[in-house]
Amino acid sequence: MGDKTNPTIFDVARLAGVARGTVDRVVYNRGGVSEKTAGKVRDAIAKLGYSANPVAARLASKKRYTIACLIPEAGPGDYWDVVKDGFFQAAEADRSHSVSVSLHRFDTDSLESYREACREVLESRPSGVVMNVVFEDELRLFTAELLKQGIPYAFVDRKVDDLPYTVYCGADPWDAGYLGAYLLTHRQQVGDIAFVRIRRKSPADPNKLRRDGFMRYLRDHLPGCRVSTVFIPPENPDEALNILEDFCRKHPEIKHFTMANSRVHLMVPFLRMHPDPERSVVGYDDLQRNLDAVREGLVEYLVTRRSPMQAYNVVSLFAESLIAGKAPQRRDHYMHMDILGRLNLKDYEL
Amino acid sequence: MGDKTNPTIFDVARLAGVARGTVDRVVYNRGGVSEKTAGKVRDAIAKLGYSANPVAARLASKKRYTIACLIPEAGPGDYWDVVKDGFFQAAEADRSHSVSVSLHRFDTDSLESYREACREVLESRPSGVVMNVVFEDELRLFTAELLKQGIPYAFVDRKVDDLPYTVYCGADPWDAGYLGAYLLTHRQQVGDIAFVRIRRKSPADPNKLRRDGFMRYLRDHLPGCRVSTVFIPPENPDEALNILEDFCRKHPEIKHFTMANSRVHLMVPFLRMHPDPERSVVGYDDLQRNLDAVREGLVEYLVTRRSPMQAYNVVSLFAESLIAGKAPQRRDHYMHMDILGRLNLKDYEL
């Protein structure tokens, strides 16, 4: 058990008969090295099993990386707000201050605002871009431009599979929907089900896959079950309350409710005013307001993944890959879906 | 927004009018500094808001820390085996190779073997000790000795609250039991319940708290419910099968089973041979064999926390604190309890 001290760039240089700088150049393919010497260096690296010491690299490097985050606008405590926090936490966790994060937001109801945000991102000449998928066609145009400019990008939450992104962190929305349906109906006497949706101005529909998964579970396990949809406005609690009350007057037999988006907390006023021990509600995502609703017993289960951690992960993995100058070990990071109920809420945190 | 470059040890030294080495001495209270200069240095540190750059520290430091892990013996894939993997992963993740881990195991049925293991640990003169709680009285003696020798220690999984440990990572076993009872009985027509236990040679009972939590839930929510206990041998699958078959012949009405330890997989042969759609089984801990049982539909829910990650966390937090030479930011790290069912198993991993 000799000194298990790792080979250094110096050892490689000596073995290859070149200077340390040259080794560095080939390790990070910075170019400007003849194929012949590069080969010698690569041989030496292989022979010694060398891999760069990231601690030393970070200390020596003064380079700064800026990651542009292109995500939807959100009010405080909303899903994308929490995600944003995760981004910044990752940047702050980098004690060497070599990575920073910039935010570019758009209105999910306005393609024009998305275009504008993309333009902004491009202008800021970032080292990389982290984004979500909303307007897929436009996004393809955007990534084409990024590719042309040599700017790598990563996806959070949703992705477009056939694009050459660097990393992805997220949970499969279809599976989440499927699980949600299970939690809502399993072991239950189930009549019909109410699917509560958000009234939107645009036809964008970010939660389609969750809904599909949900419906698929029902088709598989409760073929006779009927689903009624009801739309509520996100910005007007009173109106939402009225609509839900109205809906329940018309469908007094419906005891099972779900929402596919992250805002099941919008149902809270209604649920609070009309308690019903037979009712079950299942929602998604770990917003504080949703957790509160579970704690209060208004929502039975939440299907979640750690959204801040998910966001944290993309930027740290992405940054790592930028700094290391190479693709990450693993490209897709599927987050585990958590089942959150009143009894396992206590120690749920980032 | 000038250069937000952090103050360095050099800045502090200059402001305090001392040498860098001296600053280092007071930062890590290495001693050998007059109170007067130490005061000046502390003032300078406060004024500049200085905090050491861990990247540089790690690079410069040649010191090695060895963490002795004192845990029960375990066969491959058993709970403590998985935990052990987490320990080693944490040591490996330390690219600077400054921390290493050593293993000291004992037989949970033998106080003498525990004493022997403690002796071993002491002889190895480790920088710190990570351990679990089995023989509490003996453990108190051991920690007293550690204290005397100035060796800090951390707890994993279980702890003794009133001891001056450095860190703890674990989940509250009582809460886990409470949650398990909920998952087993909620929304169900519940008759009596079978509590399957491991036959042990010694009176040690590591899962008492889980059982207490479980029982408490029943008392709170199903006061009429009766619980029958059945003991199976851990090392003899055939006998276990017979015992369970026998038990079920005598109690055909019992449809709800649970085990408080990590080895619900011991029931698999029985469950496989006697399928019953009305039966529910709830177990604990994320052993591969348990996950397989869930995947196969034999066990409905598992209450888990990420055991490898939990182990990984103690070691890295503990190591961090050893290296930094000070108590960690947070001492108790309660892990979130996961609810694992067939539908959210897919992306469950470290």
Place this chain on the structure above:
DNA sequence: CTGAAAGCGCTAACAA
């Protein structure tokens, strides 16, 4: 008790 200085392994700017 305190200061000075030689690294840790790598990066990046400059020279050759």
Place this chain on the structure above:
DNA sequence: TTGTTAGCGCTTTCAG
């Protein structure tokens, strides 16, 4: 295209 070298911020040894 390649070599050289001055740091990055901290630790640690050796003098004083």
